[in-house]
């Protein structure tokens with residue numbers, strides 16, 4: 001298929017894939033994404049950095065051929081860089097290796113095993129294991145590697161094109177967006193930052209301490225000021241790298257807004273009434289409120305708002321002596337995401353309605369404490385809330401708003 005490559009710097013091209021159609025990816029809701037592959041043309045060698053999801057390579061090959069035509073070079077990839085094992089970046093590696101069997105595959109030691117397990121046809125491929133600050137010379141241009149274990153998988157690494165200051169960061173700094181333009185400034189800023197926040201919340205939150213450590217390491221190596229562009233493996237390319245670096249630093253250190261996320265579910269709408277009364281109290285106290293109804297909303301959107309909320313309220317009714325089960329999906333997710341690793345214990349209130357012994361609120365509060373939330377109060381009431389009971393919710397919301405704004 002014919003497809004155009006996009007020149008992003010002198011001798012550097014985006015040759016990735018626009019996936020218009022994907023709507024769910026490991027439980028993450030999205031409206032399309034891109035798999036960003038990049039070509040770097042040195043005077044002697046050409047490197048391909050990362051590739052695309054299995055079965056989506058037609059577009060990528062079209063763009064690769066276009067880039068070679070634009071550069072007037074013989075169609076030959078000399079160096080393959082695989083920053084990360086995950087299939088959305090490595091799915092075309094077996095085809096690339098088949099076409100260019102002599103080209104060494106640069107990756108971390110852990111990645112070799114992972115890639116061979118994913119793609120048995122690579123068992124005799126010429127892997128070249130790299131460590132931090134190893135480099136490959138393309139002729140007048142060099143690629144420097146930086147291991148990034150657990151950012152976000154054990155095999156992850158970054159590749160830095162030193163002469164132009166381009167950091168190929170793989171998943172770090174990415175966003176699940178599918179736009180026709182490739183650069184940060186070519187799409188609305190709110191859309192870009194919202195998608196970046198969602199990506200951080202869902203993929204980077206538990207790694208927050210490692211993010212800060214990596215920033216220190218990059219600073220100590222004197223690389224931070226050399227980064228002129230960040231080219232991630234999903235979404236837009238950052239021509240303003242400090243914008244996303246400082247956003248990551250804020251999220252990693254638990255910087256939050258005067259904002260509360262309320263998450264609830266309900267069977268007969270009593271817990272919903274409570275949620276709305278809490279919201280009114282919070283709004284009256286001057287904080288922003290975001291509301292999620294678990295019956296309709298899903299976890300990858302919810303955690304995006306938890307990331308910059310100082311408090312999170314959970315409302316759940318009792319069913320068969322237990323919390324209504326939709327909350328279980330979120331609780332398991334929150335356990336894994338470990339929001340307290342951002343250096344902030346988010347405040348919480350837990351509430352709900354019941355019709356007998358109840359108990360859902362207490363059980364949920366215990367779960368939330370185990371997930372690192374500071375549960376300030378619990379409020380469980382019998383069946384449909386009275387006006388007085390709703391006023392109590394309102395007042396609890398207002399008091400929480402005052403505490404948040406202290």
Ligand SMILES: Cc1cc2nc3c(=O)[nH]c(=O)nc-3n(C[C@H](O)[C@H](O)[C@H](O)COP(=O)(O)O)c2cc1C
Nearest residue numbers: 267268269270271317320321353354355356357358
């Ligand atoms: C199938 C079912 C099972 C229930 N089991 C319990 C229970 O074990 N203990 C209890 O206190 N209430 C139980 N209830 C009562 C609800 O908790 C009560 O109706 C509550 O007001 C529902 O809140 P909601 O309107 O927010 O859904 C049950 C309700 C239903 C529909």
